[in-house]
Amino acid sequence: MKEKITEIFTKFTDERDNLIPLLQKIQEELGYLPEESLKEVAKFLHIPESEVFGVGTFYSQFKLKPGGKKTVVVCRGTACHVKGGARIQKDIEKMLGVAPGETTPDMEYTLETVACIGACALAPNVVVDKEIFGQVNARKIKEMFAPAETGTTQD
Ligand code: FES
Structure with a gap:
């Protein structure tokens, strides 16, 4: 999973505006947003984890648990x-x-x-x-x- 996320990061710059597009891309690739991925996004964008978790839980489009096939x-x-x-x-x-x-x-x-x-x-x-x-x-x-x-x- 970590390699996949690292690969996704290579397609984005570390600007805060990329938070939502990054979460969308990770979810598209992994099917949901594992907790670990949110932490990695926070590190990558140099923003608090709480902000990433806040966005991940606020928008209904984001899933924090794996869904069905x-x-x-x-x-x-x-x-x-x-x-x-x-x-x-x-x-x-x-x-x-x-x-x-x-x-x-x-x-x-x-x-x-x-x-x-x-x-x-x-x-x-x-x-x-x-x-x-x-x-x-x-x-x-x-x-x-x-x-x-x-x-x-x-x-
Ligand atoms: S209300 Fe169902 S498609 Fe518009």
């Missing part, structure tokens, strides 16, 4: 809400057995919610592993979480 994001914006987003969220919570912010025990999925993903015309929307599923209904939820078939798919 896939992130499931349920849109809770107005358009999705009007089209049954709350029901969709409840169904997904039930299917995965976790609440927003939690990860399934097998570390497969982390469930999150977001205010609007900017695809309101397709409401209600759910994003699974960066893939947007629009006009989600109970049937689509089952498909989203069905185990991958091997060699028997039909178009």
